[in-house]
Amino acid sequence: MKHLKNIVIIPARGGSKRFPNKNITLLGGIPLLEHSINYAKTNKINKIVVTTDDLKIKEIALKNGVDVIDRPKELSGDLATTVSAMKHVIENVEETFDNVILLQPTNPLRPKRLLKEAYQKFIDGNYDSLMTVTRNEQKLGKIVVDKFVPFNYKIGQRSQDLAPLYYENGLLYITKTALILENKILGENNYPFIVDHPFAKVDIDTKEDFEYAEYLSSKRK
Template sequence: MNKTIVIIPARGGSKRLPEKNIKLLNGIPLVAHSILYAKANSEIIEEVYVSTNDEKIKEIALLYGAKIIDRPAELSGDLEPTASALKHVLQNINEVNNVILLQPTNPLRPANLLQEAFEVFLKNDCDSLFTVSRNHQKFGKIEANRFIPFNYKIGQRSQDLDPLYFENGLLYISKAKLILNKDTITSENAFPLIVDHPFVNVDIDTQEDFNYAEYLINIKK
């Protein structure tokens, strides 16, 4: 049996956007967007777990059909890595083969992304996979009041840059044993799945991020 689950880490106590995980986005609590996305892929996912330390988040997660893992205080701090919450979930449930991480701060995902990503994950027998997107900006450092280009030469056209990619956070897939044994979500040979979509720029930490997500939803409507 090849059991695959989704884990959504959603702690309370956000500082920049208070109670963001229960804030209504298009009439639906933020954390519920990821639960519903997981439920829409039930042919792949057997169970959906929300790891949280917050009573309101627990109520919403249960309402939308997720199972709850109570996250202890020592794993709920601002600096605590996500992998520790995932490991805690795996230590408290029955045997699991694959874990799909859906972050509640990335509520908008292309409908077919999870299915495509999981097919790539299985086909390549990956230890882990995560989504990336290309960045077309010109980066540089500032030293002694001078701008020093990092990924281009002065005068070089943007379309001629060597491609750079960023981790967009839309989804991660890992073998459970990687999380349990290595305390990490992404291995050194993790497969970078390239995603080109407006949703890759949505990562909600501030009210401005939230407003942008609503804007994209309204355009889609």
């Protein structure tokens, strides 16, 4: 059986309007970025690459012994997509890889065995891609002409009786490299790997998100 080669890509831009310098802000004493680097290191990965346009982020990555791909300006703006940065990495590393694992630094807390279990599911099912999802427990609705219109429930319905809906939690993605080169993170044969864990609610875009991550991190210790 062919031994598959896997690359972890961690995209970390320097610019963040809602939370400046978030990727280098200390969480539990180490930069946010470093949590994803350390997580990748605890798993059997052939290569770990940080793609960034920021010198401080680059210094942190190199200090932690991982490779860095300098992201060009046209792939670093607010409208630049994650997949464009991932494709740029694949096109600029010397080796070839079968699969790409995306770890976003804004999701610094992950269950210890998540990657191992998700990757095994990805391989056993011969999927094109895998994404982590979490069940929604909220009663959602829309505002239409100043009126609230329930979306996933009926007024008076108990929350525990809601039809199961899931959200993309961003903890990790696994994708065949060929898809990334087609500018796709998810393929048609995509597996939604369910994560029922408090860490799935951590996605840092604001200072308030960061404070919640600090709380969970302190409780874990």
